[in-house]
Amino acid sequence: MKKFIASVMFALSASLLVSGAAVASGDSVHLESANVDIHNTPSLQRGAKYFVNYCMGCHALSYSRYNRIATDLGLTEDQVIKNLIFTRNADGEPENAGALMKNAISQKDSAEWFGAPPPDLSLVGRSRGSDWIYSYMKAFYADPSRPMGVNNTVFPNVGMPHVLWELQGLQEKHCTKEGEGDHAVEHCELKLVKPGSMSAPEYDQVVRDLTNFLTYVGEPAKLHRIGYGVFVLLFLGLFAVFAYFLKKEYWKDVH
Numbered sequence: 001m002k003k004f005i006a007s008v009m010f011a012l013s014a015s016l017l018v019s020g021a022a023v024a025s026g027d028s029v030h031l032e033s034a035n036v037d038i039h040n041t042p043s044l045q046r047g048a049k050y051f052v053n054y055c056m057g058c059h060a061l062s063y064s065r066y067n068r069i070a071t072d073l074g075l076t077e078d079q080v081i082k083n084l085i086f087t088r089n090a091d092g093e094p095e096n097a098g099a100l101m102k103n104a105i106s107q108k109d110s111a112e113w114f115g116a117p118p119p120d121l122s123l124v125g126r127s128r129g130s131d132w133i134y135s136y137m138k139a140f141y142a143d144p145s146r147p148m149g150v151n152n153t154v155f156p157n158v159g160m161p162h163v164l165w166e167l168q169g170l171q172e173k174h175c176t177k178e179g180e181g182d183h184a185v186e187h188c189e190l191k192l193v194k195p196g197s198m199s200a201p202e203y204d205q206v207v208r209d210l211t212n213f214l215t216y217v218g219e220p221a222k223l224h225r226i227g228y229g230v231f232v233l234l235f236l237g238l239f240a241v242f243a244y245f246l247k248k249e250y251w252k253d254v255h
């Protein structure tokens with residue numbers, strides 16, 4: 001038993017060490033907390049709407065089907081066909097509700113236009129994480145030296161234009177230096193120099209909804225998994241009671 005406990009403790013501390021190292025080697029850029037909640041269905045619905053309107057021209061979600069999203073987000077197929085499907089199939093007709101959320105952008109052309117092709121975002125909620133996506137969408141700033149006129153503090157020299165600039169407005173990066181020579185530390189912050197059509201809290205909500213939607217898309221089963229988990233635990237609890245009485249019955253003549 002002692003040996004078993006020791007090996008469990010060893011495995012735990014090793015995994016803590018590994019995850020600690022992963023954090024330590026991560027980006028040094030400060031990420032804001034996205035505070036997303038995949039059980040907030042209205043937020044997911046808004047996120048899906050923003051995604052198909054503002055992002056899907058470039059980014060596909062090739063592992064998701066429209067009707068799966070409809071079911072998970074409490075929408076009817078009709079609502080999805082009217083509000084979410086803007087893509088067309090090979091015959092030029094609007095896609096049907098069972099289609100994958102692909103788009104028609106050419107990887108080769110877009111790599112030439114933006115310097116990098118827009119990646120499929122099906123798994124970005126898992127590969128980058130919610131806080132990263134949320135902070136990234138708020139971190140665009142004007143930089144005339146870049147081909148798209150913008151840069152990003154979370155993803156430096158990114159190829160993506162600031163597609164939501166009309167909502168957020170334009171930010172500029174202002175840096176101040178503290179200290180002298182080698183010990184000088186640079187502090188930079190983004191300041192809104194040209195307001196957009198939304199206030200800062202309104203824009204934050206748009207980005208939070210988009211991030212929430214991408215987080216859900218990265219692992220749609222999570223919506224239901226937690227419900228199953230509770231059911232399984234209840235079942236095991238009930239089963240344990242029966243098992244206990246069965247054991248008592250078997251052993252009653254022995255003792």
Ligand code: HEC
Binds near residue numbers: 056114117121137157
């Ligand atoms: C005009 C095309 C275009 C549109 C529209 C667009 N993007 Fe992008 N996006 C790109 C390109 C190109 C990249 C790759 C940039 C690079 O690697 O330098 C990118 C990268 C990203 C990444 C980083 C992916 C990664 O893991 O590297 C995220 C997240 C992202 N976009 C989210 C969005 C969201 C959300 C929207 C909609 C609000 C959107 N994009 C709209 C072109 C676009």
